[in-house]
Amino acid sequence: MINTQKSFEHKEEGNLYLVPTPIGNLDDMTFRAVDLLKHVDLIASEDTRNTQKLLNHFEIESPQISFHEHNSKERTPQLIEKLKAGKSIAQVSDAGMPSISDPGVDLVKAAIDEGITVVPLPGANAALTALIASGLTPQPFYFLGFLPRKKKELNAKLTELNKREETLVFYESPHRIKQVVVAMKEVFGEKRQIVLAREVTKRFEEFIRGTIKEVLEWLNNEKIRGEFVVIVEGNENSETEEKAWANWTLKEHVEFVMENNDLSSKKAIKEVALIRNLPKRSVYAAYHGLDD
Structure with a gap:
């Protein structure tokens, strides 16, 4: 069955707003996002303590409720009932876009199933921000998020991705980044171009560009800190x-x-x-x- 939504048509149900938050620099918060967070009935936050710092900075007094991967099954129906009762709710991640690497997608699906209006706001996103400054072809691109943790599954996924011609975009943590690039060298070869974007939008933002071999040498000689966006040239062959x-x-x-x-x-x-x-x-x- 087709589902159509007019985002700004008045309804008795409350709206679910998906509100991006800064990925490092608080100045990246939009005027619209600040205004909306001030006026919603409730903010569903991935980490209420982290979000409270943001709310304090912008003098936002709207109440929060925790909503994360460990309580999403319990919390989703509770939030849906509040929306059906006419309450407006904003969902936020710790940083960046809701529904990207967080349980927001489950709440969005449930809201759509109930005919509740879902309104997305534009804002900060680490993957796209890093991609446009990488120097690699920005489109088409293939975004995967985090790669599998186990070595066998990691190599299998990279072998599958090695067939793709699009630029590849991943997220990775500082304690796993070297392991992942070593695996990429084994599967993609050492000549493929790669970019590590570290601490995007933050004070110590850094881009490391080169071949997989060159970037791995850099990793072997650095004390690794900060969160990474990993961008890899697609396989032209x-x-x-x-x-x-x-x-x-x-x-x-x-x-x-x-x-x-x-x-x-x-x-x-x-x-x-x-x-x-x-x-x-x-x-x-x-x-x-x-x-x-």
Whole structure:
């Protein structure tokens, strides 16, 4: 069934407002966002203590209620009932856009199902802010958020993403950034262009641009601090490679991956096995001319 919404048509139900908050610099808060937060009945905050600092800065006295990944199942129906009763609610994240890497999407879906108006406000977003200053092609781009934590799942996801031609955009924490770039080197090769955007909009904002090999060397010589946006050049050869390898022998495929991504035979064998969904021992045997 089609669902249409006229955002500023008067209804008895309250509106759900999605309000971005600064990702570092408080001056990035919009006049509209401040005014709206002053007039809503309730603010649903990912972290009420963090948001209270923002509210104090702008002299906003609207009450808060906690709304985060650990209480979203319980809290969502409570917020929906308040909206149906005519209360206006603003949902905010700790920083940036609601629904991006937070449970806001569940609340939005529930509101839409109940015919409640959902009004988004424009504002700060770390991924787009970093992307436009990266120097890499900004469109098309593919935003994934955070990559899997486990090494096997991480490598599998990167192998899947290696087929994409779009610029890739991720979020990453300081204690995992080196591990992720090492995995990218194994899958993407060391020549691919990458940009690390650190502490975007904050005092120590920094952009590290170079090949994966160069950026990994930088990481090995730095004390890593701050949150990162990771932007990686897309694979310009993905379509050509995917069409071509169907006609290649396993040895030819391994040699192509070695040359194209500047990988050792061991790593290339591992990547070809993932790409073709074959046991690594079969690819190893074919490459070295052994019986499987």
